[in-house]
Amino acid sequence: MASRFTLTQLEYLIAVADEGSITAAAAKAHATAGAVSMSLKELEQRLGIQLFIRRRSKAATLTPAGQNAVADARRVLSAADELQYSAGSSQKDISGTLRVGCYTTLAPFLIPPLLDEFATAHPDLTVQILEGPADLVPNAIADGRCEAGFLYEDDLPKGFQSRVVRENKPYVILASNHPLADRVAVRLADLADEPLIMFDVPSARSAARFVESAGLSARIRHFSSNIELVRSLVARGIGYSILIQRWPIDLSYEGRPIAAVPIEDPIAAHRTVLAWSSGIRLTRRTQALIEFCEHAFH
Structure with a gap:
């Protein structure tokens, strides 16, 4: 069965969601605003849903259906990225882009070794960090902005799996x-x-x-x-x-x-965990991160 959409359409969808307007998304994607707008209209027709509420100056606000579509699109592109970099490579090769969320108060203790030792061990991997408040991390994982994230175990909602990486007693x-x-x-x-x-x-x-x-x-x-x-x-x-x-x-x-x-x-000690969405097959990037955390932070 032929796909109802293209990866380019999904990339445009995510760009508009991130940038807030078709004009800004077009600049980010190195495309024309007309091409992005037409592509999204076609995507809406193929999916049978309205993705955005379009406003003046080509501003665009996601509808509830659009928010769900963006989360799914991020996961599809992540899987496509994994496929592209894993094809023809050995199981030891780790490539692509790994996006990791981190609760702000944990960042000074966890992010430096991540961007140093972990990144050095995997030179073909690009590590990007999304830092913010505690509730940002699970939200970013759920909507596909991050593959995994660091937060306290007490802040972990249902629907996630996790691995304890540190324990600290007050x-x-x-x-x-x-x-x-x-x-x-x-x-x-x-x-x-x-x-x-x-x-x-x-x-x-x-x-x-x-x-x-x-x-x-x-x-x-x-x-x-x-x-x-x-x-x-x-x-x-x-x-x-x-x-x-x-x-x-x-x-x-x-x-x-x-x-x-x-x-x-x-x-009781406070546990810091690395979390990811339940029911999702982990990429080799995330598996490598879990293994690194087990050795580096314990």
Whole structure:
């Protein structure tokens, strides 16, 4: 049975979805706006759905059916890309483009080795990173913008498979001259009367819950989504904080020393996972990434 569409039509569809207008998509695809518009009209006729709501200045907004079509188109083009690069190559050859999503707070710990050691090990592979908030990663995987992504296991919705790549137990940071800074571990009760500097991102807001789970009330002094500001305030003795990811250097952005102290209370470790959509055959690119993570991050 003959295909009802071409890969070029799918490429135009994705370009318009990404760029928001036919004119911008045409420039990206090195085609004329007329050719892109005609191609999409033909694609709509063949699929029997309306993909876009066209507006003035050739702007285009995806319909719900169009959003589903774009997600499917990304997967089709990814499979076509895999076929093109795998044909005639050995099973050890990894080529093409691998798009990986990453939760912003995890990026400093995971992306550098990915763009360094992993990319160096596979010189024919192009690695692209989509970085953003926690909910962006599963959405980007679901709609085909990424093949896989890094996020916390607690943020993983249904319909995904994952592999644990790191485990981190929450810990306390204190000013280096704090009376508890030299302790082997601290109880949260020891800090009950002190101000908490809250790292204000979804994954870290559990700091207040940790305190409350110990039967205490958190005295929040300041909220910030800037981790370096949080660490700098703590280094100056303005309060303490509870973090998940461990910094390799116990110095604030200003160069002031910080004490990182384990928490004695029973607190579960936070798991970082590499996730992908369930029921989808993994490309060799993604399989290679999983193998790399198992060795590099554990």
